[in-house]
Amino acid sequence: MQHPYDQPQFYGRRRGRKLRPAQDAALQYGLANYGITDAMLAQPPINPRQWFDANCDSLCLEIGFGGGEHLAARASQSPHTGFIGAEPFINGVASLCRHVIDQNLNNIRVWSDDIRLLLPHLEHHCLQAVYILFPDPWPKQRHQARRILQPEMLDMLAQLICSGGELLLASDDPTAKSWLLANSIRHDSFVWQAETAADWRTPPLDWPGTRYMQKAEKQGRKSAWFRFSRV
Numbered sequence: 143m144q145h146p147y148d149q150p151q152f153y154g155r156r157r158g159r160k161l162r163p164a165q166d167a168a169l170q171y172g173l174a175n176y177g178i179t180d181a182m183l184a185q186p187p188i189n190p191r192q193w194f195d196a197n198c199d200s201l202c203l204e205i206g207f208g209g210g211e212h213l214a215a216r217a218s219q220s221p222h223t224g225f226i227g228a229e230p231f232i233n234g235v236a237s238l239c240r241h242v243i244d245q246n247l248n249n250i251r252v253w254s255d256d257i258r259l260l261l262p263h264l265e266h267h268c269l270q271a272v273y274i275l276f277p278d279p280w281p282k283q284r285h286q287a288r289r290i291l292q293p294e295m296l297d298m299l300a301q302l303i304c305s306g307g308e309l310l311l312a313s314d315d316p317t318a319k320s321w322l323l324a325n326s327i328r329h330d331s332f333v334w335q336a337e338t339a340a341d342w343r344t345p346p347l348d349w350p351g352t353r354y355m356q357k358a359e360k361q362g363r364k365s366a367w368f369r370f371s372r373v
């Protein structure tokens with residue numbers, strides 16, 4: 143049977159404004175040096191640790207990193223952690239590459255495509271944490287199948303996150319908040335870590351923020367952070 147992720151349909155934008163020469167140069171340099179290529183996936187299952195320096199002691203994944211601010215900040219905070227970022231929007235990838243170059247980060251690897259094409263290649267239990275932050279809400283009921291956190295995605299993440307590892311979800315959108323929470327709570331492999339309302343109303347301690355969160359705050363929308371632990 144064909145796996146649903148063999149040919150996933152991506153509904154977001156892959157391109158925005160034409161890149162300026164400096165952005166394009168950063169993108170080309172970044173992808174050449176930090177991009178995850180098909181050759182790197184040739185013999186699955188892949189333990190992505192081999193893509194990083196020998197001192198890399200754990201791996202985290204951000205799905206839909208947007209402009210890459212959060213990913214770059216995390217990578218700078220934790221130089222011994224390897225960070226994988228996935229984002230099909232090429233202008234966002236160019237922005238992340240700029241951060242990587244400017245901050246001289248060596249612990250980020252970039253998948254510039256739909257995450258669903260990468261996940262099936264990875265070794266089980268290889269990830270310590272996965273971040274899905276302010277995903278596109280697709281608020282209309284008829285677009286529900288376009289939301290990134292589907293039950294199949296949770297099944298896949300349950301295989302890839304190690305026992306005791308973390309799944310961090312965040313959103314400012316009411317439909318997305320309910321969707322993220324309801325689906326994850328329903329999944330047997332994840333346990334919601336919140337004990338009081340403050341646990342989901344306030345960001346995690348080391349939270350660097352994201353561009354979409356800043357936009358939401360400026361427009362007066364409240365964000366929520368849902369932290370799940372892999373049992």
Ligand SMILES: C[S@@+](CC[C@H](N)C(=O)[O-])C[C@H]1O[C@@H](n2cnc3c(N)ncnc32)[C@H](O)[C@@H]1O
Nearest residue numbers: 154206207208231256257275276278352353354
């Ligand atoms: C609303 S933006 C949020 C960006 C960023 N996380 C932030 O908070 O600023 C959602 C991002 O998820 C990306 N995305 C959507 N589906 C994806 C997929 N299947 N794989 C990887 N990224 C995806 C989109 O391209 C978009 O950049």
